[in-house]
Amino acid sequence: MGRKRVRVAAQVSKKAKKAKTNAVQKIEEVEEVPPLTRFQSESEDSEEVDRSDMGGSPAKENDKPKNVAKAKVSWTNKQRVLIFGCRGIGFRDRHLMDDLRTLMPHSRTDSKMQRKDTLFVVNEIAEMKNCNKCLLFEGRKGRKDLYLWASNIARGPSAKFLVENVHTMAELKMTGNCLKSSRPLLSFDKNFDAHPHLAVLRELFTQIFSVPNHHPKSQPFFDHVYTFTVVDDKIWFRNYQILTEEDGSLAEIGPRFVLNPIKVFESSFCGQTLWENPKYVTPTAHRSMMKRMKAGKYRDNVQTKAAYEASRPTESTYDLDPTDAVFANDEKADEEQRKMSDQRVPLKQRKRNKKKEVDEETAKATMEGNEDPADNDGEDALAPENNVVDLDVDDEEEDVTIID
Template identity: 50%
Template structure:
């Protein structure tokens, strides 16, 4: 019995020795994936750079306290369509509009979209560049919001829009300026943190009867099929100012008629027609030269002596 036990112990010791002597296979080395100081990878090729958010343009969207409910819904539609916007509470309409520039600078915004209400009936739209102007004022007509239209089109929130402009925007200098302001204000910057990296909607701007017609469409297929989303509006340009809410007017729409005059013409069309006719006659008969006109023939007989009256 002791000889058998000793043989078992020897065999157990030999097995342990064999297990210790067996070496495990070496694992392959993992290639280095960290970026080196020279900007090259393991193979010596330059690493692909990540695209950055370079265009940091922000747009401040706000309204005055005299705005109507439809104008407020239109403002909210634009806030949902533009992910690069900043919000601000309503401001008093009696305050000078130049203070809006200070509000934009506090929000670090370079563009401003202001919806201004007048007489609780009319809606005006300002689109300005805070840094050096210009500023454009429109009258908003034929407003239809998203909830009011209930169109079949739909798009993802935060997606970037394509801006489509009519050929008539290249017909005059003031239309070119308005087109550039629309691009800089409503165009979503590339790689914006709150935007989606694709296009699925189109903002269309067309000129009809010297007014800007705005529509918003969804891109359904790559073939170009569109479906309207909303909102709708018509912008009648009034003036273009040199600065942001300040400066002299560099362009003015001569054919523009204020909403009050339109309502007055509807109440009393005969009186309005007489005023227009008298104004046209005044412009036709208005003297073009300044001062008094002197007839040279009046001095022909000035040097001759006058005949004395006989008694």
């Protein structure tokens, strides 16, 4: 009995070794076979299984491959973009920065940089964050002006832009929508080939905004497109959703902004100036010019009014009634007209006018020497001793105290 058990165990071990060697040979054959032949072999195996179900000879288990080698996906383009800003940017600028972070899954963030620090510190911050590209937002003039720095940290170049006409995704509320972290298509205008500095900016934008292939945080889909268009020497940025692949219809998603290039430097945030925009006007100078235009408009209005007053005729332009000369020297009519005009004057003003007339008459009588104290019977109403004068104003008797 003991010998039989040993023989059976030896036979079982031999069968197991043969099955193992056959399986290894099959796996090696599958790895060497091209994809089409592999699919054919799998279909043949399925046919054999079907034949076994129909009553044919069943296929052996050792003939089927157990492990199939999978193709390794390599992530070679390891571009990382550092997106952050300086202290002093506005709320709309901060929302634009957040939108770009959402659209670019290969971006990294950092806290706001102090305004007293130099821009060369950005290179050290990017190296600490293991980033080789950078987008820096910088605010000036009390959050009125926004500047954008785009830089290649390793070798340069770097460019400075003035950001104008900023509209965020939350502000626009467009109908377009795309998958988050999906890869975009980049579309550049043909004008980028017309000038050397635009060609440099196109390559810089391509390396910054393009999402690397097989990035861990990205989705393997192309459902939106970034467009860079040159109009009036400015770069217009738009983000569109690809609705259908057949006709290529698009729907805008946002954000949108305009980049006015200022300078292109040789290195990252330093170096020689490779190109400078000769048509660039600072926002401060633009605002000053607008104020001058408004002031010039006001001066034009004043001059126009003065010219109109000078050109007006001094005499009447219509024929007068000849009967008006009859009442030219009518004292009674003049008195009535004066009373009517006095009624429109307030009471206090009438009192002042009456007092002024009395003072003038007194001074005139004193200078002429026509005043005789004996004729007044001791009652000189205009004397300094008597400060109370009876005045008739609109047939009303009122006492007015005159203080010398």
